[in-house]
Amino acid sequence: MKNTVQDEKIKNEETEFVKESHDPKQEYIFQKSGITKKGFFIIIAFLVVLVVALVASGVVF
Structure with a gap:
């Protein structure tokens, strides 16, 4: 006997990373x-400043 559970809420798992402005898709x-x-x-820019501050604090101490 095979017990499987399917989630009905997930319809489409074709999610793309970047959506073009002229494309009408919903999953992006x-x-x-x-x-x-x-x-x-x-x-x-924030991450670069954070890394620079971390390196500078390591040099000082």
């Missing part, structure tokens, strides 16, 4: 838009 992680690009660069 990031949309290729100006705010996504700005947010990406803000996060990268």
Whole structure:
């Protein structure tokens, strides 16, 4: 006897990483838009500052 459980809430697992602005799909992680690009660069800048501060604190102590 084979016991399997299927989750009915998950319809489509075809999630893509980046959505083009002209594409009408629903399953995506990031949309290729100006705010996504700005947010990406803000996060990268914050991480760079964090790494520089970590290295500087290691040099001082």
